[in-house]
Amino acid sequence: MKHLISPLDLTVSELKEILDLAGEIIQNPKKYATVCQGKKLATLFYEPSTRTRLSFEAAMLNLGGSILGFSSADSSSASKGESVADTIRVISSYADICAMRHPKEGAPLVASSYSSIPVINAGDGGHNHPTQTLTDLLTIQTLKGKLNNLTIGFCGDLKFGRTVHSLINALVRYENMNFMLISPEELKIPAYLREEVLDANKIPYQEVKLLEQVMPSLDLLYMTRVQRERFFNEEDYIRLKDSFILDAKKMEFAKEDMLVLHPLPRVNEIATEVDSDPRAVYFKQAEYGVYVRMALIMKLLEVA
Amino acid sequence: MKHLISPLDLTVSELKEILDLAGEIIQNPKKYATVCQGKKLATLFYEPSTRTRLSFEAAMLNLGGSILGFSSADSSSASKGESVADTIRVISSYADICAMRHPKEGAPLVASSYSSIPVINAGDGGHNHPTQTLTDLLTIQTLKGKLNNLTIGFCGDLKFGRTVHSLINALVRYENMNFMLISPEELKIPAYLREEVLDANKIPYQEVKLLEQVMPSLDLLYMTRVQRERFFNEEDYIRLKDSFILDAKKMEFAKEDMLVLHPLPRVNEIATEVDSDPRAVYFKQAEYGVYVRMALIMKLLEVA
Amino acid sequence: MKHLISPLDLTVSELKEILDLAGEIIQNPKKYATVCQGKKLATLFYEPSTRTRLSFEAAMLNLGGSILGFSSADSSSASKGESVADTIRVISSYADICAMRHPKEGAPLVASSYSSIPVINAGDGGHNHPTQTLTDLLTIQTLKGKLNNLTIGFCGDLKFGRTVHSLINALVRYENMNFMLISPEELKIPAYLREEVLDANKIPYQEVKLLEQVMPSLDLLYMTRVQRERFFNEEDYIRLKDSFILDAKKMEFAKEDMLVLHPLPRVNEIATEVDSDPRAVYFKQAEYGVYVRMALIMKLLEVA
Numbered sequence: 001m002k003h004l005i006s007p008l009d010l011t012v013s014e015l016k017e018i019l020d021l022a023g024e025i026i027q028n029p030k031k032y033a034t035v036c037q038g039k040k041l042a043t044l045f046y047e048p049s050t051r052t053r054l055s056f057e058a059a060m061l062n063l064g065g066s067i068l069g070f071s072s073a074d075s076s077s078a079s080k081g082e083s084v085a086d087t088i089r090v091i092s093s094y095a096d097i098c099a100m101r102h103p104k105e106g107a108p109l110v111a112s113s114y115s116s117i118p119v120i121n122a123g124d125g126g127h128n129h130p131t132q133t134l135t136d137l138l139t140i141q142t143l144k145g146k147l148n149n150l151t152i153g154f155c156g157d158l159k160f161g162r163t164v165h166s167l168i169n170a171l172v173r174y175e176n177m178n179f180m181l182i183s184p185e186e187l188k189i190p191a192y193l194r195e196e197v198l199d200a201n202k203i204p205y206q207e208v209k210l211l212e213q214v215m216p217s218l219d220l221l222y223m224t225r226v227q228r229e230r231f232f233n234e235e236d237y238i239r240l241k242d243s244f245i246l247d248a249k250k251m252e253f254a255k256e257d258m259l260v261l262h263p264l265p266r267v268n269e270i271a272t273e274v275d276s277d278p279r280a281v282y283f284k285q286a287e288y289g290v291y292v293r294m295a296l297i298m299k300l301l302e303v304a
Numbered sequence: 305m306k307h308l309i310s311p312l313d314l315t316v317s318e319l320k321e322i323l324d325l326a327g328e329i330i331q332n333p334k335k336y337a338t339v340c341q342g343k344k345l346a347t348l349f350y351e352p353s354t355r356t357r358l359s360f361e362a363a364m365l366n367l368g369g370s371i372l373g374f375s376s377a378d379s380s381s382a383s384k385g386e387s388v389a390d391t392i393r394v395i396s397s398y399a400d401i402c403a404m405r406h407p408k409e410g411a412p413l414v415a416s417s418y419s420s421i422p423v424i425n426a427g428d429g430g431h432n433h434p435t436q437t438l439t440d441l442l443t444i445q446t447l448k449g450k451l452n453n454l455t456i457g458f459c460g461d462l463k464f465g466r467t468v469h470s471l472i473n474a475l476v477r478y479e480n481m482n483f484m485l486i487s488p489e490e491l492k493i494p495a496y497l498r499e500e501v502l503d504a505n506k507i508p509y510q511e512v513k514l515l516e517q518v519m520p521s522l523d524l525l526y527m528t529r530v531q532r533e534r535f536f537n538e539e540d541y542i543r544l545k546d547s548f549i550l551d552a553k554k555m556e557f558a559k560e561d562m563l564v565l566h567p568l569p570r571v572n573e574i575a576t577e578v579d580s581d582p583r584a585v586y587f588k589q590a591e592y593g594v595y596v597r598m599a600l601i602m603k604l605l606e607v608a
Numbered sequence: 609m610k611h612l613i614s615p616l617d618l619t620v621s622e623l624k625e626i627l628d629l630a631g632e633i634i635q636n637p638k639k640y641a642t643v644c645q646g647k648k649l650a651t652l653f654y655e656p657s658t659r660t661r662l663s664f665e666a667a668m669l670n671l672g673g674s675i676l677g678f679s680s681a682d683s684s685s686a687s688k689g690e691s692v693a694d695t696i697r698v699i700s701s702y703a704d705i706c707a708m709r710h711p712k713e714g715a716p717l718v719a720s721s722y723s724s725i726p727v728i729n730a731g732d733g734g735h736n737h738p739t740q741t742l743t744d745l746l747t748i749q750t751l752k753g754k755l756n757n758l759t760i761g762f763c764g765d766l767k768f769g770r771t772v773h774s775l776i777n778a779l780v781r782y783e784n785m786n787f788m789l790i791s792p793e794e795l796k797i798p799a800y801l802r803e804e805v806l807d808a809n810k811i812p813y814q815e816v817k818l819l820e821q822v823m824p825s826l827d828l829l830y831m832t833r834v835q836r837e838r839f840f841n842e843e844d845y846i847r848l849k850d851s852f853i854l855d856a857k858k859m860e861f862a863k864e865d866m867l868v869l870h871p872l873p874r875v876n877e878i879a880t881e882v883d884s885d886p887r888a889v890y891f892k893q894a895e896y897g898v899y900v901r902m903a904l905i906m907k908l909l910e911v912a
Contacts, residue, residue: 038641051394054346054373054398057372057398058372061370068664070658081873082872089657090891093832093891094662094663094665112500190605272389290397362701362702365674570690587694587698589699592700593701
C-alpha cells in the first residue's frame, strides 16, 4: 500500500484497516492531532475541485501536518509544458505525500510510477476517485453498522457517474448486496459493469425507471446528479429530469432507517426540503470524507 | 455573538470587548501565539481580495491556528452550481470558523443561517464589510485614545463607498461626533443615511465640496477612492477628481495631530508625498486590521 | 544582508555562509524543524511559478514557519491598481519575510525599498532570479565538493536565459573557472556579459555550436531550454533545436563524473532516457533548492 490510484488497489482487508482507523479517529480525534507533525501534503489540482481539495487539506491539518500546492492548472508548471512525471519528481522533494486531481485519465497513475512519495488519486477525468469511494464506504459502515446484507439504490446518471461505478465495484466484494439501479434508459450503467462486475459476481440487481417503484425496499439510496450536458437533446432532459429528483413526498415511501447519500455538489436532484429529514446524511457524509482521508494519509505515511 | 454579518450585529459593549482585547494583543502578541492551536479558519473568497484575505490568514496564523480555503470563485464548487447553503454545510465539517467574501449582497447572511461554525462577512458586494469597520474603530481608539468628541471628515465617494456608510453607522453610537462630508455633488451620501442615521440621531454634520474648507477643523480625515466608473461621463470625472486628492499642500492646513485614514487600496487619491507625514496612518491601519481580526476570531471561537 | 534582490547582493563570504548552512541542513534537517516557529512567509507571485513558489513554501514549512500569499496577479490587489510599494507596506504587517515574483524587472527592488521585512526576489521578468543561482551553487558545491577549478558548459539559449547570466556572474568570482558556451549563433551570450564579465575578469571561455565538440572536456553541463518564441522564424527553430538536445548518445562522450544540471521545467531539451543516468542531477538540484532557501530564510530572519 504505497499509492492509492484506483479504489480496487486496496484489498478488502486493507480497506477494513482504513475504515477501522477512521472509526477510531471519529471516536477520539484529539488523539491524532499531532501524528503528522512535520509532514507536508501537496495538493496538486490541475482542475479545480474545492470540496475534494479542502477535504484533503482539512484532513492533513487535523493530523498536525502542513499543506502546500495549487488549485488549478493555470498556476502550475503544466502551462510551461512540463510533464506530470517531471512535476512529481520535483514535488517529491517538497512534500511527504500528495493528492493529485487531473482532467486526464491515468495521470495520477503515471505520476505514481515516477514518485518517491505516496500519490493519492483525487479524481482523474471520468475515471477514478477512490477517496470518494472510501468516504461512501465509511458512511455506510458507520451509519448502518455493516457493509453487507444491504439493498442499495443508485439513482440518476448511472452511465457517466464514476462515483457510482467505483462504489459498485467496491461493494460487490461484500456479502449479500442487492442493487436497484434507477435511471432513464439513456443513462443506464455501462455494459461492462453489468456483465463483468454484477453478472460475473452473481450480484442480484434490478434496473428500473421510477424511483417510487423501489423506494420501500431500500436500505440506502445513493443519489447522483443528472447533468444536462449528458443528454442528446433538451427535450429529453426536461422530460426526464424530474423523475430522478428526490423530494419529501418520495421520502414518505422509504423505510424509517433508509439513508440518503450523495457525493455532492448537489444541484436540484434532491429538493432542499429533504435536508431536514434525519435520513438525509449527505452532509454527514462530507464530514466522514475528512476522517477517512485522515486514516488514509496515516496509512500511506506509515504513522499508523 | 455567533456570527459577524453586519457591523451593527455588535452592541457597543461587545465592540468594546473586541477593541479592548485587540488592544491587549497589541501590547503582548506573544501571549496569544497558540490560543487557536488545532483550530482552522476557512477563507471562502468568491471574489478576490488579497488584502482582506491575507489579513484574516495572518490573524489566524498569529493565533497558532491553520488556514485553508479558496481565493476566487473559479476554483470553488460555485462553478458547479452549488448553493452557498450547501457549501457552508460542508465547510462546517472542514473548519472551525470561516470568513466569506461574496459579490452578492446577503450571501454571508444566508450562509450563517445554515452554518454550524461562526461565519464572518468579509465583504458582500457593496453592502457590508464589518471587519473594515472594526479596523477603523481600533485605529481611532488606539491612536486617538478615544471614540468620542471627534470631528471626522469623510472625503471622496460617499455615495457608493460602503466603508464610509458602515463607519458612520458605527460612529453615531458614540458621544459628540461631528461629521464633515466632503464630496462632489454626484457622490454625496445617500438620503437614507442622512435622514435615518444622521438626522435621526441628531448628529451634527456638514456637506462640503472642498477639502480645503474643512481641513483645519478635523481630528481625523477618512479618505476614499473616487472611482472612474462611478461617473456618468469622463469629463465630470476629470474635472472633479483632483479636488478630492490629498497632497502635502492640503496637509499644511490640518491640525498637528489630525490623522489620515484610508481603507486601501489607494490609487491616486492620496499623493505619495503624504506617506512620510507622521499623520498618515493608513499603513498602520492595515496593521491594526490584523489585530482586530485576531480579537474577533478569539471571541467567536470563545477562546477569549 | 537584509534583502536578496540580485545574486550579486551577496559577497562571496556571505554566499559561503549560506551554502555552509544549507550543507548543515542537508546533514541534519530535523535540527532546524522549529527554528522559524511563529514566523510567516508571504509568497507574492504576480506571475505563476509553481515550482519556485512551492520550493519557498516547503522551505518555510520545513523550518516550522507558516505560509500565506497569492499565486497570480488576478487574485491580488494589483488588479485594483495598487502599487507594489503600497502592497509591500501592508504585507509588512502580515508576514515576517516575503518572496516576490513579478513580471516587471525591478519590482522586487522597489518593494524592498518600502518594506520593513526582508524581500527575496523570486524572479523579476527576464532579469534576476537569485535563489535559482543559490540552488545551482549549492548543487555544484555539494556534488562536486568545490566551487573552483571546473570546466562548465552552458548549453541552449544563452542570450535570453537569465539563469545562465546569473550563474556566470556568480561563478566568475571563484578560482580557475573555464566556460564552454554552446548555442546557436542567434542565441549567444549578450555582448555585455562577454566583455564586462568574462573578458574583464580574464575568464577563459569558448563559444561553440555543437554540444558534441566539448562534451569530453566538461565537469558540468548546464542545460537550458531553447524556446520556440525566441526565434525569428519557425524554420530556424526546427533546424536548430535538435543540436541542443541532450540524449544518451551524447552522454557517452562525457566524463564519468560529469554532472548535468537544468533549472527546470524541462520540455524536450533533455531526452527522458537521460533521467536514469546517475550523472543527471536536475531533480536532485530541485531538492537542493529547498535546502538553500531554508538557509536563506534563516539568514534573513536572523535565526541562524
